[in-house]
Amino acid sequence: MVNTPPLIYLNNAATSWPKPPEVRTAVTEFLDIPAFGSGRTTGTQGEDYVTKARGALSSLLAADLPEHVVFTQNATDSLNHLIQGFLAGEKERCHVLTTALDHNSVLRPLHEYERQHRIGLGVIPFENCSVRPEAVEAAIRPDTRLMVMTHGSNVLGSVQDIQGIGNILHDHGIYFIVDGAQTAGHIPINLRDLPVDAFVFTGHKALFGIPGTGGFYIRDPEAIAPVRFGGTGTDSFSLLHPRGMPERFEAGTPNYPGLAALAAGVNYIIGVGIDTIAAKAERQTAFILHELKKNPDVIIYNEHPRLPIVAFNIPGLESDDVGFILARAYGIIARTGLHCAPLVHKEIDGGKGCVRLSLSWFTTDKECRIVAEAVREIAQNADPAVSPS
Amino acid sequence: MRILRSVRHKVCADGSFMKEFLLDAPVTTGFFSYLRHFGSVEALPGLGEGFYKFEKPEWFSIKGFAGDTTVEVRFRKEVMDLTVDFVYLLFASYREETPDLSVLKLRERAISERVRKHLHGT
DSSP states (O other): OOSOOOOEEOBTTTSOOSOOHHHHHHHHHHHHSOOOOTTSOSOOSSOOHHHHHHHHHHHHTTOSOGGGEEEESSHHHHHHHHHHHHHHTOSSOEEEEEETTOOHHHHHHHHHHHHTTSEEEEEEOOBTTBOOHHHHHHHOOTTEEEEEEESBOTTTOOBOOHHHHHHHHHHTTOEEEEEOTTTBTTBOOOTTTSOOSEEEEESSSTTOOOTTOEEEEESOGGGSOOOOOOOOSSSTTOSSOOOSTTGGGOOSOOOHHHHHHHHHHHHHHHHHOHHHHHHHHHHHHHHHHHHHHTSTTSEESOSSOSSSEEEEEOTTSOHHHHHHHHHHHHOEEOEEEOTTOHHHHHHHSTTSOEEEEEOOTTOOHHHHHHHHHHHHHHHHHSOTTTSOO | OOEEEEEEEEEOTTSOEEEEEEESSOOOHHHHHHHTTTSEEEEETTSTTOEEEEEETTTEEEEEETTOSEEEEEEOGGGHHHHHHHHHHHHHHOOSSOOOOHHHHHHHHHHHHHHHHHHHOO
């Protein structure tokens, strides 16, 4: 455009931006001195970023044992690791449950195993943006051994009743893996109390890390077989991979700069306070929704999200076109399309996709006002009769 | 008007292939009016200098803002090899005065047959 408007970044549910200044400083500090990793150098002058990040995560998520925080490349990597590791311990084909709210990071691994006849798969539908615990109970079969589901929908912003669902699953002896990619860093999470067996997080979204970091917290490591083996810097004379934590699930040189960034990001959140972050996000999301609802033509898919996510369509325009207009005419970066959650979209918009605005702690009230006004202008100019969404 | 180069590309969720093209001059409202000879054009003239989207079903779509020097072209991937040259031709053939469409129409007809055969076998 001739006059490029200032950038307003509302794609934080994909990757957050900007990061706190402390994150940039941590990465720079890592690059300024030689890498220090326990068991991997004689140097002592560097920070032990890995231990620091484990401590920060366990503190934020109220996880009792920092060494049960395992680092991976991202949430998808964690989910693959956990699902594969769980199934490695199953002698016979078993039944696995997931939900229609889930991301392809859950759906695709499970569908692959279903295609290989290693599991039977049940996909539980959602109602009013949520999966009902009763629906989970009804889907349980005698051979159900595992459930993998999202904590917060990346499209609808709804947070699931993990407490209720987990209690039911544990009553039936079913292992419960929760994908917290969208919730960790946005809302208070207390793994001490939540009935989950493994909780997955990613570094580059609300935790303010950089891409290439993620992980999981695991309550009982023995329930998941390790599926990666290699150097750990410990017990190196043994030709078998160590089974202690966290080495059981970590092999190879860690992503030091990524973990330095993650530790800084998480400590920033702890410093601000997760309740403060959640309250601001709730207020700003409610404001945008309130403004969007003034235009009856805008279709909103969840009017009461618990995460800072606003999903909508404007009749007469494809979601990609709205995204294009927002970016080019207003400098607003959103995300459009299916958001890697095809079953959600099949249900809410017939699979056409929608526009998603996702906020972060760094989103300003002014930016919220600008985006609300931009959507209003686009909706007023669209012709709903052209191609109703 | 000429396409200088592709500055960005991605495979879209619907399987189409998107390319963002940089042009040697800003695209005009007149250009999108001219495209009506080859497909349908949706216009939202009240947004910025005007948002336009040209659709040529089974071939490609072109969208952009008047006054901008880039446009986004979304190709139907299966026939992209057959249709991409026509995109270049559309831009290169455009003139502000009444354009001569005869050559373009002949070319369009020839490509149409190949596209139809490729997609539908007829």
